[in-house]
Amino acid sequence: MAVSEVKICNLALRKLGARLIESLSDSSQEAVTCNLFYEQVRDAVLREHPWNFAAARGRLALLVDAPAFGYAFQYQLPVDCLHLRQLNTPDDEFVVEGDKVLTNRDGASAIYTRKATNPVLFDPSFIMALSSRMAAEMADDITGSSSKAREMWTLYLNAMQSARLADSTEGREDEILNDPWLEARGIYGPDSPLWRG
Incomplete structure (x- = not known):
């Protein structure tokens, strides 16, 4: 199934143990809250890191x-x-x-x-961070629990850390460290085809 705004909102709602929505124009509390937060939260998360896709x-x-x-x-x-x-x-x-x-x-x-608005172009790690931030922002309204909100903020911070790492290493070649164990076995070192020294 293609990524959509509704799917991202449903990821957030699932983290909160709330009912899923069919559309952002639904009259349910969940849809109204998602509709209220989605655009602002998306833009805030876009600003927090120089995402490659954006x-x-x-x-x-x-x-x-x-x-x-x-x-x-x-x-x-x-x-x-x-x-x-x-x-x-x-x-x-x-x-x-x-x-x-x-x-x-x-x-x-x-x-x-x-301002990237097409969810199909979003990086998967960005989607997880965005849905976690949505859950954190909506937790009080949806669950009425401040402890759930704190839990979701922790989830968001962890998701952002992973997403930033994945995004910032894209386009960079993984480097093999100069490891004596690899060098001793001829896998890496001056006599290896992988050597860049």
Whole structure:
């Protein structure tokens, strides 16, 4: 079954031991609560880590009016930007003020976290973190239990830690450590085809 907003909400509801929903437009307390929290919680979790699936790049639109002081240029943030990660290079200084970017960089481009709304594109570890955060946010309303809310926050923090690790190592080659045991057996070391020393 394809991932959907309803499925993510049902993962959260299941963690709370609550009834599952058919649609976010249901009149049940569970659906109303999910509908209330989903978009805000999704965007909050997107902002908490530079997720690969939510990365975007683009040239920023230069605004005619320069900042009053401090910076030479002012740009418009992209409409789908949730978190500006960097400009052209990691060394470019900038400040975000409202929906504007202030910087001394001429011809600025940006790498940013976009407002990803299609659950089909979500990373599986992000889905688990998002559903845990949904459960944590909704716990009081759905269960009336503050201890359940604390339990769900712990679950969320653990899920985020795993998700961040999985996401941040994507695209990096696993390195074999220089292990004397592997070297002694010719698996790794100067005489091995795996040696990079």
